[in-house]
Amino acid sequence: MSPGGGEAIIPAAAQASPGRGGSESGSGSGSGTAMSATSGGDASSASSASSTNTASSTNTASAGGASPSVGGAPSTSVDGLAASAGTPDPSGASPAPEANAGRAYPGTGFIVHEWGTNTVVSGSDGSLSFGLHHEEEDLPSFVYDRMRVTATDPNIASVKMETPVAYFYSDVPRQVTARVDFPQGILTQWYPAALRFKPLIPGSGPGIDLKNLKDPALDPSLNVSSQYCLDYYRSNGQLDWGSFSVLGRDAAAPFLADAPLAAFTWSYARAVTANFLSFAGGENERFLFYRGVSNVELPARIEALAGGTLELYNLRPEALASVFVVRVADEGGSFLEYPDGVLGGMSRELRAPDPATAKPLPEFMGALSDQVAAALERSGLYEDESRAMVNTWKRQWFSSPGLRVLYLSSQAWTDAVIPLTITPTPDALVRTMMLRVEVLTPEVEADDVAALALMDTDVARGRQHFSELGRFAEPRLRRALTLLPSSAGALYLDELKHEVDRSSLVGE
Secondary structure, three states: OOOOOOOOOHHHHOEEEOOOOOOOOOOOOOOOOOOOOOOOOOOOOOOOOOOOOOOOOOOOOOOOEEEEHHHHEEEEEOOOOOOOOOOOOOOOOOOOOOOOOOOOOOOOOOEEEEEEEEEEEEOOOEEEEEHHHOOOOOOOOEEEEOOOOHHOOOHOOOOOEEEEEEEEEEEEEEEEEEEEOOOOOEEEEOOOOEEEEEEOOOOOOOOOOOOHHHOOOOOOOOOOOOOOHHHHHHOOOEEEEEEEEEOOOOOOOOOOOOOOOOOOHHHHHHHHOOOOEEOOOOEEEHHHHEEEEOOOOOOOOEEEEOOOEEEEEEEOOOOOOEEEEEEEEOOOOEEEEEEEOOOOOOEEEEEEOOHHHHHHHHHHHHHHHHHHHHHHHHHOOOHHHHHHHHHHHHHHHHHHOEEEEEEEEEEHHHHHHHHEEOOOOOOEEEEEEEEEEEEEOOOHHHHHHHHHHHOOOHHHHHHHHOOOOOOHHHHHHHHHHHHOOHHHHHHHHHHHOOOEEEEEEOOO
C-alpha cells in the first residue's frame, strides 16, 4: 500500500469517528521506604528527593503519622480523603476541584502543565512484549479515534502512551496554538477535535462513510510491509489543534460534554483549577487530551531475578525521580518507594515488597495514593493535578493484581519523545510522565509457560489461565511463546490479536 500525499485540514466530523476505545552500574541498592497503611486516608506526603543514590530507610507507617525519607527527613501525612480534589460525587457529576489546596497556580503568567503515563510489559530479561493495543479504560463517546484501538495491529507497539492531558493557566484570556508530535509513534485518540492530524487515513474526507475506511496505521488486515509505508503510517504522528481560546479565570464555566464518573474516569482530570479551553467547533474542555502507541526506547530497563530482586538500569543521562515497586494480590497490596530515584547512567537494585506486609486494598490504596501524589507534586505538578492523575489511574495502578514498577521519567525524555509546541511560548512548562512497567518475574513466567504447555493436552484449562489476565493476556502469552514455542499457543495468540470484529474498527 502506498501512502497518500501531504497533509490536509480535516473537519471535525470527518477526521475520525468519535470512539469508544474505551522500554556504569552503581551502588545504591537498598530497601527503599516501605509503606503499609492502617487507615485509608487520602493524604499528601512531602518528602524531598535526594541527589544521591543512597538507600532510604525502611519503615512501616500509619496514615497520619510520619515516615523516614532520604537522609532521615520525615515526610508528613495529612488526612483528608473526603475533601480531596477529585473525590467522586455520589450523583455521578464531575468532582469539584479544591481551589487552594497545596501548591497551586500563583495567579499570574501563562503556565502549561501536562501529566501522562506509558504502560509496558517487561519480561524477566527486560525485553518488552507486543500486544498492548487492548484497552483498560473506556473513553467517552465524544473522544476522537483514528480507529477503535482494541482492533489494531498488535505488532506495531510495545509501549502504550495513555492519557496525557495538558492544562493551561493564564491570568488573562488569550488565543494560543498547540501541536504535539510523535516521531517514533502514532497518535490514536484525542479531544477536542484536531485541525490536522498525521498520518492521514487514505480516502478520508467530508462525506466519506467512515465504516468503509481502513487505516494502514492500525488495521492488521492491511498488508503494510514496505519500509517506506511502515515509516509513513507507523511513525511521525502529529496532532495540531490550531488556534483556540484560553478563557479568563473569571469566565463562566462553559458547557462540557457529559462524562459521568459512574461510567468513565475522564472527569477526574477535570477536577483542577486550570482555565477552560474553547474551540472554534464549539467544543470546550479543561485540557487537551491524546493517546498513542509506539516502540520508543524507554528511559529505563528493568530485569527481574529470582527471589524478588529487581535491577533497574537508567538508560538516560538524566536522573529518574521517585520509583515505586508495587505488589497487588487478591488479599491486599504492599509497596516500596525509592524517593531518591536512580542517577543518570546508573543501575539500582530494587526489592519486590514482601507479601507478608500486605494490607487490605482500601488501606494500601490510600497510603500509596498519598505517596504517589506527593511524588507527582515534587515533579512540579500542582496539588489538584497530582490528585487528578492519581484518581484517574489508581484502579489500574493500585488494585490490578501483579508486580509493577512505577517511575517518573525526566522531562528531557518526554520532550524528545513527544515534542509539544505551544504559541505563544508559556512562561513555564511542566511535563510529568509516569512509566508503568508490568514486571514478569521468573516465577510468573514459569506459571505462564506451564499453562502454555498445558494447551497441548487440555486446551481449555491452558487458555483459561491467560484469558483471566485481561488486557495483559496477549503480551503475557507472547512472552511465554518466546520461552516455549507451541503451535496451540500460537493459534490462541492469533485469536487474541484479532478478537474484536473488524466491523468495530470504527466507533458507532
